[in-house]
Amino acid sequence: MASPYSNKLNRSESKKSHSWWWDSHISPKNSKWLQDNLEEMDQHVKRMLKLIEEDADSFARKAEIYFKKRPELISLVEEFYRIYRSLAERYDHLTGELRKNILSDIQSQCSGISDPGSEPPSTIPSPDPRPNRTKSGPRAAGFDFFLGTGSNLNKKEGDESSTMDSESESDNSSVNNYNNGDEQGLQKKIIELEAELQEVKSNYEDSKVKENYEDSKVSAKIATYEEELRVANEKIRLSDDEIIRLTIELQKYKSLKDSYNLDSKNLLASAHKIRGLEEELRVTQEKLNNSEVEVARLKHEFRSKKNMHKSAENEGSIIIMVKREVSKLLQHRMGPRYKNNHPNRDQDNRGLKQILLL
Structure with missing residues:
Protein backbone atom coordinates (compact mmCIF):
# COMPACT_ATOMS: atom_id res chain seq x y z
CA MET A 1 0.00 0.00 0.00
CA ALA A 2 1.30 3.45 -0.83
CA SER A 3 2.52 5.59 2.08
CA PRO A 4 1.05 9.06 2.85
CA TYR A 5 4.34 10.59 1.80
CA SER A 6 4.17 8.99 -1.63
CA ASN A 7 0.54 10.10 -2.04
CA LYS A 8 1.51 13.65 -1.18
CA LEU A 9 4.41 13.51 -3.64
CA ASN A 10 2.13 12.19 -6.38
CA ARG A 11 -0.37 15.00 -5.81
CA SER A 12 2.44 17.56 -6.00
CA GLU A 13 3.67 16.06 -9.26
CA SER A 14 0.11 16.09 -10.61
CA LYS A 15 -0.20 19.80 -9.87
CA LYS A 16 3.10 20.52 -11.59
CA SER A 17 2.08 18.50 -14.64
CA HIS A 18 -0.93 20.77 -15.13
CA SER A 19 0.74 24.09 -14.32
CA TRP A 20 1.20 24.87 -18.02
CA TRP A 21 -2.53 24.34 -18.59
CA TRP A 22 -3.43 26.63 -15.67
CA ASP A 23 -1.04 29.42 -16.77
CA SER A 24 -2.15 29.31 -20.39
CA HIS A 25 -5.89 29.54 -19.60
CA ILE A 26 -6.24 31.50 -16.36
CA SER A 27 -3.41 34.04 -16.32
CA PRO A 28 -4.52 37.41 -17.79
CA LYS A 29 -1.06 37.79 -19.36
CA ASN A 30 -1.58 34.61 -21.40
CA SER A 31 -5.30 35.02 -22.18
CA LYS A 32 -6.24 37.96 -24.39
CA TRP A 33 -9.94 37.25 -23.84
CA LEU A 34 -9.56 37.47 -20.04
CA GLN A 35 -7.38 40.58 -20.29
CA ASP A 36 -9.94 42.33 -22.53
CA ASN A 37 -12.75 41.49 -20.10
CA LEU A 38 -10.77 42.81 -17.14
CA GLU A 39 -9.93 46.05 -18.96
CA GLU A 40 -13.59 46.51 -19.93
CA MET A 41 -14.62 45.91 -16.32
CA ASP A 42 -12.10 48.52 -15.09
CA GLN A 43 -13.53 51.09 -17.49
CA HIS A 44 -17.08 50.42 -16.30
CA VAL A 45 -16.01 50.65 -12.66
CA LYS A 46 -14.36 54.04 -13.28
CA ARG A 47 -17.52 55.32 -15.00
CA MET A 48 -19.72 54.14 -12.15
CA LEU A 49 -17.44 55.66 -9.51
CA LYS A 50 -17.51 58.95 -11.41
CA LEU A 51 -21.33 58.88 -11.38
CA ILE A 52 -21.48 57.96 -7.68
CA GLU A 53 -18.94 60.58 -6.58
CA GLU A 54 -20.84 63.42 -8.25
CA ASP A 55 -22.01 65.69 -5.43
CA ALA A 56 -24.39 68.61 -5.00
CA ASP A 57 -24.95 71.46 -2.53
CA SER A 58 -28.47 70.54 -1.40
CA PHE A 59 -30.38 67.36 -0.73
CA ALA A 60 -32.89 68.22 -3.43
CA ARG A 61 -30.08 68.51 -5.97
CA LYS A 62 -28.59 65.21 -4.79
CA ALA A 63 -31.96 63.49 -5.23
CA GLU A 64 -32.30 65.03 -8.70
CA ILE A 65 -28.83 63.78 -9.67
CA TYR A 66 -29.65 60.33 -8.30
CA PHE A 67 -32.81 59.90 -10.38
CA LYS A 68 -31.16 61.47 -13.42
CA LYS A 69 -28.14 59.14 -13.31
CA ARG A 70 -30.16 56.07 -12.30
CA PRO A 71 -30.75 54.77 -15.90
CA GLU A 72 -27.06 55.02 -16.70
CA LEU A 73 -26.17 53.21 -13.48
CA ILE A 74 -28.68 50.47 -14.33
CA SER A 75 -27.14 50.02 -17.78
CA LEU A 76 -23.67 49.75 -16.20
CA VAL A 77 -24.94 47.15 -13.72
CA GLU A 78 -26.44 45.15 -16.60
CA GLU A 79 -23.09 45.32 -18.37
CA PHE A 80 -21.38 44.13 -15.16
CA TYR A 81 -23.83 41.23 -15.11
CA ARG A 82 -22.96 40.28 -18.69
CA ILE A 83 -19.19 40.41 -18.06
CA TYR A 84 -19.38 38.56 -14.75
CA ARG A 85 -21.61 35.90 -16.27
CA SER A 86 -19.14 35.41 -19.12
CA LEU A 87 -16.24 35.18 -16.66
CA ALA A 88 -18.17 32.76 -14.44
CA GLU A 89 -19.04 30.48 -17.36
CA ARG A 90 -15.44 30.52 -18.56
CA TYR A 91 -14.20 29.85 -15.03
CA ASP A 92 -16.71 27.02 -14.55
CA HIS A 93 -15.65 25.40 -17.82
CA LEU A 94 -11.93 25.66 -17.06
CA THR A 95 -12.19 24.36 -13.49
CA GLY A 96 -14.34 21.46 -14.69
CA GLU A 97 -11.77 20.47 -17.30
CA LEU A 98 -8.92 20.86 -14.79
CA ARG A 99 -10.76 18.75 -12.21
CA LYS A 100 -11.38 15.94 -14.70
CA ASN A 101 -7.72 15.90 -15.78
CA ILE A 102 -6.43 15.90 -12.19
CA LEU A 103 -8.82 13.10 -11.17
CA SER A 104 -7.78 10.95 -14.12
CA ASP A 105 -4.08 11.45 -13.25
CA ILE A 106 -4.67 10.62 -9.59
CA GLN A 107 -6.61 7.47 -10.48
CA SER A 108 -3.86 6.27 -12.81
CA GLN A 109 -1.13 7.06 -10.27
CA CYS A 110 -3.00 5.37 -7.40
CA SER A 111 -3.49 2.21 -9.49
CA GLY A 112 0.20 2.25 -10.52
CA ILE A 113 1.79 2.66 -7.08
CA SER A 114 -0.01 -0.23 -5.33
CA ASP A 115 2.17 -3.19 -4.25
CA PRO A 116 0.96 -6.36 -6.04
CA GLY A 117 3.07 -8.65 -3.81
CA SER A 118 1.65 -7.57 -0.48
CA GLU A 119 -2.02 -7.44 -1.45
CA PRO A 120 -4.22 -9.10 -4.05
CA PRO A 121 -5.11 -6.79 -6.93
CA SER A 122 -8.80 -7.27 -6.21
CA THR A 123 -8.47 -5.59 -2.79
CA ILE A 124 -7.36 -2.24 -4.24
CA PRO A 125 -10.33 0.16 -3.91
CA SER A 126 -11.25 1.66 -7.20
CA PRO A 127 -12.52 5.24 -7.31
CA ASP A 128 -16.24 5.75 -7.50
CA PRO A 129 -17.12 5.87 -11.20
CA ARG A 130 -19.56 8.70 -10.77
CA PRO A 131 -19.96 11.08 -13.69
CA ASN A 132 -17.99 14.25 -13.23
CA ARG A 133 -20.32 17.09 -12.31
CA THR A 134 -19.05 20.52 -13.08
CA LYS A 135 -19.73 22.80 -10.17
CA SER A 136 -20.68 26.34 -10.80
CA GLY A 137 -17.77 28.58 -9.94
CA PRO A 138 -18.41 31.07 -7.16
CA ARG A 139 -19.63 34.36 -8.43
CA ALA A 140 -17.36 37.31 -8.14
CA ALA A 141 -17.78 39.62 -5.16
CA GLY A 142 -20.56 42.15 -5.62
CA PHE A 143 -22.26 40.08 -8.38
CA ASP A 144 -25.45 39.29 -6.44
CA PHE A 145 -25.25 42.71 -4.73
CA PHE A 146 -25.44 44.64 -8.03
CA LEU A 147 -28.24 42.41 -9.31
CA GLY A 148 -30.29 43.12 -6.16
CA THR A 149 -31.14 39.38 -5.72
CA GLY A 150 -30.30 36.92 -3.00
CA SER A 151 -27.42 34.45 -3.27
CA ASN A 152 -28.29 31.22 -5.09
CA LEU A 153 -25.35 29.10 -4.05
CA ASN A 154 -25.34 25.33 -4.52
CA LYS A 155 -25.86 23.28 -1.32
CA LYS A 156 -22.94 21.38 0.11
CA GLU A 157 -22.89 17.69 -0.84
CA GLY A 158 -23.44 15.03 1.83
CA ASP A 159 -21.09 12.48 3.36
CA GLU A 160 -20.95 10.42 0.15
CA SER A 161 -17.56 11.93 -0.87
CA SER A 162 -14.73 9.36 -0.82
CA THR A 163 -11.06 9.72 0.05
CA MET A 164 -10.28 10.26 -3.61
CA ASP A 165 -12.71 13.19 -3.76
CA SER A 166 -11.06 14.89 -0.77
CA GLU A 167 -7.66 14.52 -2.41
CA SER A 168 -8.96 16.04 -5.64
CA GLU A 169 -10.45 18.93 -3.67
CA SER A 170 -7.04 19.59 -2.08
CA ASP A 171 -5.50 19.50 -5.55
CA ASN A 172 -7.98 22.14 -6.64
CA SER A 173 -7.24 24.49 -3.72
CA SER A 174 -5.16 26.64 -6.04
CA VAL A 175 -8.24 27.07 -8.23
CA ASN A 176 -10.34 28.25 -5.30
CA ASN A 177 -7.61 30.69 -4.28
CA TYR A 178 -8.34 32.51 -7.53
CA ASN A 179 -11.14 34.27 -5.67
CA ASN A 180 -8.73 36.23 -3.45
CA GLY A 181 -8.88 39.14 -5.87
CA ASP A 182 -12.69 39.04 -5.69
CA GLU A 183 -12.47 39.15 -1.88
CA GLN A 184 -10.37 42.32 -2.08
CA GLY A 185 -12.92 43.88 -4.41
Whole structure:
Protein backbone atom coordinates (compact mmCIF):
# COMPACT_ATOMS: atom_id res chain seq x y z
CA MET A 1 0.00 0.00 0.00
CA ALA A 2 1.30 3.45 -0.83
CA SER A 3 2.52 5.59 2.08
CA PRO A 4 1.05 9.06 2.85
CA TYR A 5 4.34 10.59 1.80
CA SER A 6 4.17 8.99 -1.63
CA ASN A 7 0.54 10.10 -2.04
CA LYS A 8 1.51 13.65 -1.18
CA LEU A 9 4.41 13.51 -3.64
CA ASN A 10 2.13 12.19 -6.38
CA ARG A 11 -0.37 15.00 -5.81
CA SER A 12 2.44 17.56 -6.00
CA GLU A 13 3.67 16.06 -9.26
CA SER A 14 0.11 16.09 -10.61
CA LYS A 15 -0.20 19.80 -9.87
CA LYS A 16 3.10 20.52 -11.59
CA SER A 17 2.08 18.50 -14.64
CA HIS A 18 -0.93 20.77 -15.13
CA SER A 19 0.74 24.09 -14.32
CA TRP A 20 1.20 24.87 -18.02
CA TRP A 21 -2.53 24.34 -18.59
CA TRP A 22 -3.43 26.63 -15.67
CA ASP A 23 -1.04 29.42 -16.77
CA SER A 24 -2.15 29.31 -20.39
CA HIS A 25 -5.89 29.54 -19.60
CA ILE A 26 -6.24 31.50 -16.36
CA SER A 27 -3.41 34.04 -16.32
CA PRO A 28 -4.52 37.41 -17.79
CA LYS A 29 -1.06 37.79 -19.36
CA ASN A 30 -1.58 34.61 -21.40
CA SER A 31 -5.30 35.02 -22.18
CA LYS A 32 -6.24 37.96 -24.39
CA TRP A 33 -9.94 37.25 -23.84
CA LEU A 34 -9.56 37.47 -20.04
CA GLN A 35 -7.38 40.58 -20.29
CA ASP A 36 -9.94 42.33 -22.53
CA ASN A 37 -12.75 41.49 -20.10
CA LEU A 38 -10.77 42.81 -17.14
CA GLU A 39 -9.93 46.05 -18.96
CA GLU A 40 -13.59 46.51 -19.93
CA MET A 41 -14.62 45.91 -16.32
CA ASP A 42 -12.10 48.52 -15.09
CA GLN A 43 -13.53 51.09 -17.49
CA HIS A 44 -17.08 50.42 -16.30
CA VAL A 45 -16.01 50.65 -12.66
CA LYS A 46 -14.36 54.04 -13.28
CA ARG A 47 -17.52 55.32 -15.00
CA MET A 48 -19.72 54.14 -12.15
CA LEU A 49 -17.44 55.66 -9.51
CA LYS A 50 -17.51 58.95 -11.41
CA LEU A 51 -21.33 58.88 -11.38
CA ILE A 52 -21.48 57.96 -7.68
CA GLU A 53 -18.94 60.58 -6.58
CA GLU A 54 -20.84 63.42 -8.25
CA ASP A 55 -22.01 65.69 -5.43
CA ALA A 56 -24.39 68.61 -5.00
CA ASP A 57 -24.95 71.46 -2.53
CA SER A 58 -28.47 70.54 -1.40
CA PHE A 59 -30.38 67.36 -0.73
CA ALA A 60 -32.89 68.22 -3.43
CA ARG A 61 -30.08 68.51 -5.97
CA LYS A 62 -28.59 65.21 -4.79
CA ALA A 63 -31.96 63.49 -5.23
CA GLU A 64 -32.30 65.03 -8.70
CA ILE A 65 -28.83 63.78 -9.67
CA TYR A 66 -29.65 60.33 -8.30
CA PHE A 67 -32.81 59.90 -10.38
CA LYS A 68 -31.16 61.47 -13.42
CA LYS A 69 -28.14 59.14 -13.31
CA ARG A 70 -30.16 56.07 -12.30
CA PRO A 71 -30.75 54.77 -15.90
CA GLU A 72 -27.06 55.02 -16.70
CA LEU A 73 -26.17 53.21 -13.48
CA ILE A 74 -28.68 50.47 -14.33
CA SER A 75 -27.14 50.02 -17.78
CA LEU A 76 -23.67 49.75 -16.20
CA VAL A 77 -24.94 47.15 -13.72
CA GLU A 78 -26.44 45.15 -16.60
CA GLU A 79 -23.09 45.32 -18.37
CA PHE A 80 -21.38 44.13 -15.16
CA TYR A 81 -23.83 41.23 -15.11
CA ARG A 82 -22.96 40.28 -18.69
CA ILE A 83 -19.19 40.41 -18.06
CA TYR A 84 -19.38 38.56 -14.75
CA ARG A 85 -21.61 35.90 -16.27
CA SER A 86 -19.14 35.41 -19.12
CA LEU A 87 -16.24 35.18 -16.66
CA ALA A 88 -18.17 32.76 -14.44
CA GLU A 89 -19.04 30.48 -17.36
CA ARG A 90 -15.44 30.52 -18.56
CA TYR A 91 -14.20 29.85 -15.03
CA ASP A 92 -16.71 27.02 -14.55
CA HIS A 93 -15.65 25.40 -17.82
CA LEU A 94 -11.93 25.66 -17.06
CA THR A 95 -12.19 24.36 -13.49
CA GLY A 96 -14.34 21.46 -14.69
CA GLU A 97 -11.77 20.47 -17.30
CA LEU A 98 -8.92 20.86 -14.79
CA ARG A 99 -10.76 18.75 -12.21
CA LYS A 100 -11.38 15.94 -14.70
CA ASN A 101 -7.72 15.90 -15.78
CA ILE A 102 -6.43 15.90 -12.19
CA LEU A 103 -8.82 13.10 -11.17
CA SER A 104 -7.78 10.95 -14.12
CA ASP A 105 -4.08 11.45 -13.25
CA ILE A 106 -4.67 10.62 -9.59
CA GLN A 107 -6.61 7.47 -10.48
CA SER A 108 -3.86 6.27 -12.81
CA GLN A 109 -1.13 7.06 -10.27
CA CYS A 110 -3.00 5.37 -7.40
CA SER A 111 -3.49 2.21 -9.49
CA GLY A 112 0.20 2.25 -10.52
CA ILE A 113 1.79 2.66 -7.08
CA SER A 114 -0.01 -0.23 -5.33
CA ASP A 115 2.17 -3.19 -4.25
CA PRO A 116 0.96 -6.36 -6.04
CA GLY A 117 3.07 -8.65 -3.81
CA SER A 118 1.65 -7.57 -0.48
CA GLU A 119 -2.02 -7.44 -1.45
CA PRO A 120 -4.22 -9.10 -4.05
CA PRO A 121 -5.11 -6.79 -6.93
CA SER A 122 -8.80 -7.27 -6.21
CA THR A 123 -8.47 -5.59 -2.79
CA ILE A 124 -7.36 -2.24 -4.24
CA PRO A 125 -10.33 0.16 -3.91
CA SER A 126 -11.25 1.66 -7.20
CA PRO A 127 -12.52 5.24 -7.31
CA ASP A 128 -16.24 5.75 -7.50
CA PRO A 129 -17.12 5.87 -11.20
CA ARG A 130 -19.56 8.70 -10.77
CA PRO A 131 -19.96 11.08 -13.69
CA ASN A 132 -17.99 14.25 -13.23
CA ARG A 133 -20.32 17.09 -12.31
CA THR A 134 -19.05 20.52 -13.08
CA LYS A 135 -19.73 22.80 -10.17
CA SER A 136 -20.68 26.34 -10.80
CA GLY A 137 -17.77 28.58 -9.94
CA PRO A 138 -18.41 31.07 -7.16
CA ARG A 139 -19.63 34.36 -8.43
CA ALA A 140 -17.36 37.31 -8.14
CA ALA A 141 -17.78 39.62 -5.16
CA GLY A 142 -20.56 42.15 -5.62
CA PHE A 143 -22.26 40.08 -8.38
CA ASP A 144 -25.45 39.29 -6.44
CA PHE A 145 -25.25 42.71 -4.73
CA PHE A 146 -25.44 44.64 -8.03
CA LEU A 147 -28.24 42.41 -9.31
CA GLY A 148 -30.29 43.12 -6.16
CA THR A 149 -31.14 39.38 -5.72
CA GLY A 150 -30.30 36.92 -3.00
CA SER A 151 -27.42 34.45 -3.27
CA ASN A 152 -28.29 31.22 -5.09
CA LEU A 153 -25.35 29.10 -4.05
CA ASN A 154 -25.34 25.33 -4.52
CA LYS A 155 -25.86 23.28 -1.32
CA LYS A 156 -22.94 21.38 0.11
CA GLU A 157 -22.89 17.69 -0.84
CA GLY A 158 -23.44 15.03 1.83
CA ASP A 159 -21.09 12.48 3.36
CA GLU A 160 -20.95 10.42 0.15
CA SER A 161 -17.56 11.93 -0.87
CA SER A 162 -14.73 9.36 -0.82
CA THR A 163 -11.06 9.72 0.05
CA MET A 164 -10.28 10.26 -3.61
CA ASP A 165 -12.71 13.19 -3.76
CA SER A 166 -11.06 14.89 -0.77
CA GLU A 167 -7.66 14.52 -2.41
CA SER A 168 -8.96 16.04 -5.64
CA GLU A 169 -10.45 18.93 -3.67
CA SER A 170 -7.04 19.59 -2.08
CA ASP A 171 -5.50 19.50 -5.55
CA ASN A 172 -7.98 22.14 -6.64
CA SER A 173 -7.24 24.49 -3.72
CA SER A 174 -5.16 26.64 -6.04
CA VAL A 175 -8.24 27.07 -8.23
CA ASN A 176 -10.34 28.25 -5.30
CA ASN A 177 -7.61 30.69 -4.28
CA TYR A 178 -8.34 32.51 -7.53
CA ASN A 179 -11.14 34.27 -5.67
CA ASN A 180 -8.73 36.23 -3.45
CA GLY A 181 -8.88 39.14 -5.87
CA ASP A 182 -12.69 39.04 -5.69
CA GLU A 183 -12.47 39.15 -1.88
CA GLN A 184 -10.37 42.32 -2.08
CA GLY A 185 -12.92 43.88 -4.41
CA LEU A 186 -15.74 42.99 -2.02
CA GLN A 187 -13.91 44.47 0.96
CA LYS A 188 -13.27 47.63 -1.04
CA LYS A 189 -16.97 47.84 -1.91
CA ILE A 190 -17.89 47.36 1.76
CA ILE A 191 -15.55 50.21 2.76
CA GLU A 192 -17.02 52.47 0.07
CA LEU A 193 -20.59 51.66 1.15
CA GLU A 194 -19.74 52.29 4.80
CA ALA A 195 -18.10 55.63 3.99
CA GLU A 196 -21.01 56.68 1.79
CA LEU A 197 -23.52 55.62 4.44
CA GLN A 198 -21.66 57.55 7.13
CA GLU A 199 -21.51 60.64 4.92
CA VAL A 200 -25.22 60.50 4.05
CA LYS A 201 -26.14 59.88 7.67
CA SER A 202 -23.93 62.74 8.87
CA ASN A 203 -25.38 65.12 6.28
CA TYR A 204 -28.89 64.01 7.17
CA GLU A 205 -28.34 64.52 10.91
CA ASP A 206 -26.66 67.90 10.35
CA SER A 207 -29.50 69.08 8.16
CA LYS A 208 -32.01 67.81 10.69
CA VAL A 209 -30.31 69.67 13.55
CA LYS A 210 -30.00 72.82 11.44
CA GLU A 211 -33.59 72.53 10.33
CA ASN A 212 -34.83 72.08 13.91
CA TYR A 213 -32.78 75.10 14.97
CA GLU A 214 -34.14 77.21 12.12
CA ASP A 215 -37.69 76.05 12.82
CA SER A 216 -37.39 76.92 16.50
CA LYS A 217 -35.85 80.28 15.61
CA VAL A 218 -38.63 81.09 13.13
CA SER A 219 -41.27 79.87 15.58
CA ALA A 220 -39.79 82.12 18.28
CA LYS A 221 -39.85 85.10 15.90
CA ILE A 222 -43.44 84.37 14.93
CA ALA A 223 -44.41 84.11 18.61
CA THR A 224 -42.64 87.42 19.34
CA TYR A 225 -44.33 89.25 16.47
CA GLU A 226 -47.69 87.74 17.35
CA GLU A 227 -47.25 89.02 20.90
CA GLU A 228 -46.31 92.46 19.58
CA LEU A 229 -49.32 92.32 17.28
CA ARG A 230 -51.56 91.45 20.21
CA VAL A 231 -50.16 94.36 22.25
CA ALA A 232 -50.60 96.72 19.28
CA ASN A 233 -54.20 95.58 18.82
CA GLU A 234 -54.82 96.15 22.51
CA LYS A 235 -53.36 99.65 22.25
CA ILE A 236 -55.54 100.38 19.22
CA ARG A 237 -58.58 99.18 21.11
CA LEU A 238 -57.74 101.37 24.09
CA SER A 239 -57.05 104.32 21.78
CA ASP A 240 -60.39 103.83 20.06
CA ASP A 241 -62.11 103.73 23.43
CA GLU A 242 -60.27 106.88 24.48
CA ILE A 243 -61.20 108.66 21.24
CA ILE A 244 -64.83 107.68 21.71
CA ARG A 245 -64.77 108.91 25.29
CA LEU A 246 -63.12 112.19 24.36
CA THR A 247 -65.46 112.67 21.42
CA ILE A 248 -68.42 112.21 23.74
CA GLU A 249 -66.84 114.58 26.20
CA LEU A 250 -66.21 117.10 23.42
CA GLN A 251 -69.81 116.87 22.32
CA LYS A 252 -70.83 117.34 25.89
CA TYR A 253 -68.65 120.44 26.18
CA LYS A 254 -70.05 121.80 22.95
CA SER A 255 -73.60 121.27 24.10
CA LEU A 256 -72.89 122.92 27.43
CA LYS A 257 -70.94 125.80 25.91
CA ASP A 258 -73.89 128.09 25.50
CA SER A 259 -75.35 127.31 28.90
CA TYR A 260 -72.24 127.30 30.97
CA ASN A 261 -70.05 129.56 28.80
CA LEU A 262 -66.98 127.37 29.24
CA ASP A 263 -63.60 128.76 28.58
CA SER A 264 -62.48 128.23 24.99
CA LYS A 265 -59.09 127.14 26.28
CA ASN A 266 -60.55 123.94 27.72
CA LEU A 267 -62.17 123.15 24.41
CA LEU A 268 -58.91 123.77 22.55
CA ALA A 269 -57.04 121.56 25.02
CA SER A 270 -59.53 118.76 24.47
CA ALA A 271 -59.29 119.16 20.71
CA HIS A 272 -55.49 119.15 20.92
CA LYS A 273 -55.58 116.03 23.05
CA ILE A 274 -57.84 114.34 20.52
CA ARG A 275 -55.46 115.23 17.70
CA GLY A 276 -52.57 113.82 19.74
CA LEU A 277 -54.45 110.58 20.27
CA GLU A 278 -55.29 110.41 16.57
CA GLU A 279 -51.58 110.84 15.72
CA GLU A 280 -50.67 108.11 18.20
CA LEU A 281 -53.33 105.91 16.63
CA ARG A 282 -51.84 106.52 13.18
CA VAL A 283 -48.32 105.58 14.36
CA THR A 284 -49.64 102.47 16.06
CA GLN A 285 -51.51 101.52 12.90
CA GLU A 286 -48.27 101.80 10.87
CA LYS A 287 -46.48 99.55 13.36
CA LEU A 288 -49.31 97.08 13.09
CA ASN A 289 -49.04 97.03 9.29
CA ASN A 290 -45.26 96.48 9.49
CA SER A 291 -45.78 93.64 11.96
CA GLU A 292 -48.30 91.99 9.65
CA VAL A 293 -45.83 92.18 6.74
CA GLU A 294 -43.07 90.64 8.89
CA VAL A 295 -45.38 87.85 10.06
CA ALA A 296 -46.26 87.05 6.43
CA ARG A 297 -42.56 86.92 5.54
CA LEU A 298 -41.80 84.59 8.43
CA LYS A 299 -44.65 82.29 7.48
CA HIS A 300 -43.26 82.10 3.95
CA GLU A 301 -39.82 81.30 5.38
CA PHE A 302 -41.40 78.62 7.58
CA ARG A 303 -43.00 76.98 4.55
CA SER A 304 -39.62 76.98 2.79
CA LYS A 305 -38.01 75.26 5.77
CA LYS A 306 -40.81 72.71 5.72
CA ASN A 307 -40.03 71.91 2.07
CA MET A 308 -36.37 71.46 3.02
CA HIS A 309 -37.52 69.01 5.69
CA LYS A 310 -39.29 66.95 3.02
CA SER A 311 -36.06 66.89 1.01
CA ALA A 312 -34.23 65.64 4.10
CA GLU A 313 -36.78 62.83 4.42
CA ASN A 314 -35.99 61.84 0.83
CA GLU A 315 -32.33 61.64 1.85
CA GLY A 316 -33.42 59.35 4.68
CA SER A 317 -35.05 57.03 2.13
CA ILE A 318 -31.65 56.77 0.35
CA ILE A 319 -30.13 55.61 3.66
CA ILE A 320 -32.84 52.94 3.94
CA MET A 321 -32.12 51.83 0.37
CA VAL A 322 -28.35 51.55 1.07
CA LYS A 323 -29.12 49.51 4.22
CA ARG A 324 -31.29 47.18 2.18
CA GLU A 325 -28.47 46.65 -0.30
CA VAL A 326 -26.03 45.98 2.57
CA SER A 327 -28.58 43.53 4.07
CA LYS A 328 -28.78 41.67 0.76
CA LEU A 329 -24.99 41.51 0.64
CA LEU A 330 -24.99 40.17 4.21
CA GLN A 331 -27.45 37.42 3.22
CA HIS A 332 -25.14 36.47 0.35
CA ARG A 333 -22.20 36.20 2.73
CA MET A 334 -24.20 33.94 5.11
CA GLY A 335 -24.31 31.15 2.48
CA PRO A 336 -22.34 27.91 3.19
CA ARG A 337 -20.50 28.03 -0.15
CA TYR A 338 -19.25 31.56 0.61
CA LYS A 339 -18.02 30.36 4.02
CA ASN A 340 -15.85 27.64 2.41
CA ASN A 341 -14.12 30.11 0.10
CA HIS A 342 -13.85 33.04 2.53
CA PRO A 343 -12.56 32.08 6.00
CA ASN A 344 -12.83 35.72 7.18
CA ARG A 345 -16.57 35.78 6.55
CA ASP A 346 -17.55 36.19 10.24
CA GLN A 347 -15.35 39.26 10.69
CA ASP A 348 -16.74 40.89 7.51
CA ASN A 349 -20.32 40.02 8.56
CA ARG A 350 -19.81 41.79 11.88
CA GLY A 351 -18.72 44.89 9.95
CA LEU A 352 -21.86 44.71 7.77
CA LYS A 353 -24.11 44.30 10.85
CA GLN A 354 -22.52 47.39 12.39
CA ILE A 355 -23.42 49.29 9.19
CA LEU A 356 -27.04 48.16 9.51
CA LEU A 357 -27.15 49.39 13.14
CA LEU A 358 -26.08 52.94 12.14
